[in-house]
Amino acid sequence: MKILLIEAYPLLREGIAAVLGELDESVQIHAADDGDQAVKLYAARRGWDLMVLDGDRDGGNGPVALARMREQFPGTPLVVLSSVADRGTVLRAIDQGARGYILKSSRREIVIAALRLVMFGGTYLPASVAGTEKLIPEDKAVTGHDRTLTARQMDVLELLVQGKPNKEIAGALGVSENTIRAHVGAILKFLDARNRAEAGYAAVRQGLVSNRV
Amino acid sequence: MKILLIEAYPLLREGIAAVLGELDESVQIHAADDGDQAVKLYAARRGWDLMVLDGDRDGGNGPVALARMREQFPGTPLVVLSSVADRGTVLRAIDQGARGYILKSSRREIVIAALRLVMFGGTYLPASVAGTEKLIPEDKAVTGHDRTLTARQMDVLELLVQGKPNKEIAGALGVSENTIRAHVGAILKFLDARNRAEAGYAAVRQGLVSNRV
DNA sequence: GCCCGCCTAGTCCGATCGGACTAGGGGCGC
């Protein structure tokens, strides 16, 4: 059984590897620091049974890596490991094609069972996302226009959260400051925030941006 | 050899335990989810050789746990494991009595060597904190007047982090807006931030305010 | 008592922000 593990921290790699080892006696774990490295190292190989991705990676490249991996290795079930469990983050991961979302705080038995579930075609979500609407879009439904920020808005939000002024964000994204102004306005409205500082606070609370820690 | 490990995530426990196992053939690891549990479970036991504390714990109780452990188990070397390495956070941990600050991104060989170093009486710091002033206060020096925010500044910071405008903070604290202005100015300077949004970001990263998540 | 740091409060001013607009181009679905 071949498992592709995207995890930059050696300590966590050890822990995950130890748990994965219980899945099967013939587990081979191939690790990479991030999505880029994974693609670079393993693009040529096929026949993966599972991909495990650390969703806590700072800088928000967690989601990017997810999309990246889904594109490069379509068909291979992908599980996100994370420490945060807010609805938004989990649902986004599932939307992007993850087949499981496992909390790092889960007991090892849970982790193993969840991984098995996913490899057998299931989808695993933490209990904390139990909400009002359907959790797993049947088809993919809710493409989301009033519940999600657009991709561009997320780009802006990520920098906004870090306290960058509009001018800097504009430079980073290669557009005019006025454009950023418009995006920021939309973000404030969406988050019901009165200013960018409050927006940053709200965004982190809601798990819109990967993390701040 | 008895090691007390404060780490809530089973996956990380596995990884850390695997690494700690290399320190000595007779390692016994006793784990707890947090400082409270550690004290509750192990307060009666003595003779610890090392304490390892996860410094990433959300809610900012990392620092609290640190102080707690130092108080309960004085004399036992304590090492903080963390994923962030900014100067402020590291120095605060050292100030509070940690004898080592190990990055989770370190190679396992580094982790092991650092732990040995600490157990033999040394202090280990990541290279990233190399700065202008002395890293390890000889006596304890700097009781901290320019290294810490004042109580009033912390009051302001807490509201500032939430995105409140000056007027609102002034109202909440019962002082004039000008006063808040002065405090905010001092906070920005202290955090080396260009605006309040960046200050909020920095404050959370450095664990100055309880949390954002 | 004197010094020092903190909290308070104020002024002035340029920079930045945020709201309310208009508007063109591009992509997608019906």
Added chain:
DNA sequence: GCGCCCCTAGTCCGATCGGACTAGGCGGGC
């Protein structure tokens, strides 16, 4: 094609912010 939404870009303007000042009251340390 037509509508709709998104991204882009712009203007205008009042509000807010942040820096650089001055200054008085208060409390703790030497």
